[in-house]
Amino acid sequence: MHSQRDDLYAELHSRPFQVIASPARVSYLAVLMNVEQKRRDFQHFSALYERYGVVPPAKDSVCLEVVFGDVRIRRESHLEFISYTIINQGAPFLADPFANNGLSCLPRDWIEGIEGTVVSAFHVAIEDAKEQPEPELAHVKSYFEGMRLVGSRPQNGDAQVWTTFQVHSDGCGRILVYNRNMSDSQLGRMVQRLIEIESYRLFALLGLPTARLYNQRLATMDQRLSELTAQLAETEAEVDEQAVLTQIIDMAAWVEAARAKTTFRFSATSAYHDLVLIRLNELKEDEVSGHLTITEFMTRRLTPAMRTCKATSDHLENLSRRIDRVSDMMRTRVEMTIQSQNQHLLASMDRRSKIQLAMQHTVEGLSVAAISYYSIGLIKYLIEAAYEHGAPIDKSLAVGVSVPLVIGGVWWATRRIHRRFIKLAKERGEDL
Known part of the structure; x- marks a missing residue:
């Protein structure tokens, strides 16, 4: 069991x-x-x-x-x-x-x-x-x-x-x-x-004062949302996106708070109204001449109030969906603006990188001369030391012969390093 x-x-x-x-x-x-x-x-x-x-x-x-x-x-x-x-x-x-x-x-x-x-x-x-x-x-x-x-x-x-x-x-x-x-x-x-x-x-009628209270504010919120939507639709006009987002967030917060306060009441109103209609049907009334029956009275007086509550509940749901759509549109607009800014930033970075590469080539030429100069100085010290210890060499000739050899060696080593970095960049898919 x-x-x-x-x-x-x-x-x-x-x-x-x-x-x-x-x-x-x-x-x-x-x-x-x-x-x-x-x-x-x-x-x-x-x-x-x-x-x-x-x-x-x-x-x-x-x-x-x-x-x-x-x-x-x-x-x-x-x-x-x-x-x-x-x-x-x-x-x-x-x-x-x-x-x-x-x-x-x-x-x-x-x-x-x-x-x-x-x-x-x-x-x-x-x-x-x-x-x-x-x-x-x-x-x-x-x-x-x-x-x-x-x-x-x-x-x-x-x-x-x-x-x-x-x-x-x-x-x-x-x-x-x-x-x-x-x-x-x-x-x-x-x-x-x-x-x-x-x-x-x-x-069931407990929801009616709540509906009337929120109907006044909903009309104002509807107007504000329509103005924001029209403002976003004018693509030529500049829009303060931060201010618009702040307004949308405030409206969304109010609507969600209103839904939280009214959902139970409006749902209960609908449930009570359904029970009233069922009980009226179970009465199986006959009309009394010259007087409204209970069903007629309820239909004429209670039903409009229930429709007001239903309309307010639907209005809140509809306004919430519209705010979501405007919010999505606003987020898309912000994302497009950010993407455009990123493209400009990347283009600027690409221009700067090309300038830096040209400067690096210039510096590379200067570095060959500087390295060669210091290298020849070191070789000169070696030749002089060897000559003073009795080596059979001509100092001036030895220094002169070492100059082109050192410059050529430094240039070759620099180019080899440069080609190595270019090869590594191409393997990673980078464009230099």
């Missing part, structure tokens, strides 16, 4: 769908946390077990669920946030469906002790339309403080859903569900989809 076989099976069941009976009150919190905050949040969640006299879990998990009487709490760990789903099926169901909610049954100080940044917070009120008729539309609108409603009949009309996708006076969103003909399991799955749509669309 594979060592991770059990884990692979368990992964498919790590986040089971809720089973919710109507009526019920559900509250949902999605809190943005880092790794350290997630670790402390598990300890904070374990403290809630101890308050109700329940043994806390030994270690953290992807999904933890606990029941305290009529209250069921599910804590789920996601990549960048922790979510809490609180289902209260024992609260007094008042005329206003949002008067009581899931959070109202938990200790206030424990809720305030949750670390992190709340991104999504809303209440879901579930009513049973089989036992109690649905109220008039005016009453429904009053539950949402008079805000514009978005209506939907998911699961082919087995339920009626009302929401506004706005924050109300209590700082939370609201979703009202009337169960017409759904089982507890079907209702739990539908509510889970609604929760994920509302939560994931907010996390």
Whole structure:
């Protein structure tokens, strides 16, 4: 058996769908946390077990669920946030469906002790339309403080859903569900989809402020790059290559820093948006006369924001590629300039070497005379020494005869050395 076989099976069941009976009150919190905050949040969640006299879990998990009487709490760990789903099926169901909610049954100080940044917070009120008729539309609108409603009949009309996708006076969103003909399991799955749509669309929108912030600077960078490219295209004009390279390096550094800061956010935005679209498709909505459906609302409002994020991400990638091309062009131009300078330098060195060779030939002639002069002087000393010791020679004649012999010998030796160096240079492929 594979060592991770059990884990692979368990992964498919790590986040089971809720089973919710109507009526019920559900509250949902999605809190943005880092790794350290997630670790402390598990300890904070374990403290809630101890308050109700329940043994806390030994270690953290992807999904933890606990029941305290009529209250069921599910804590789920996601990549960048922790979510809490609180289902209260024992609260007094008042005329206003949002008067009581899931959070109202938990200790206030424990809720305030949750670390992190709340991104999504809303209440879901579930009513049973089989036992109690649905109220008039005016009453429904009053539950949402008079805000514009978005209506939907998911699961082919087995339920009626009302929401506004706005924050109300209590700082939370609201979703009202009337169960017409759904089982507890079907209702739990539908509510889970609604929760994920509302939560994931907010996390998807986290990338929009970032996109708007960088769009302003990207327009400026685009203009600067266009000006640099035009400047390089004017071949007749002199270009300060060092200054241009400095500007290109600064632009490349900014773009890479921007990509490092935005890559995760824009990738997460795309992933959350895909999840929202999948959940919308799973709702199987019917239209409510006179109202936008959830799918229509999301398509009209969320999709443009996602396209803005996608356009900004593509703009950064495109600008990075363009800077690379301009940088390559600039490097090629610098290399050509260096090669031209090297050619001029080599030509100058070749001229100097020829001058030096001519000077060497001149010096060579002078050196033959100088060596011959000193050699004849030494021979003269030898002749005089021999003559003084009785050798039968004519000093003047001997010195005169040695002059052409010495000059010829020195010249021959010099030419032989010269030919030897020429031969060695030719063997090495050098041109003299």
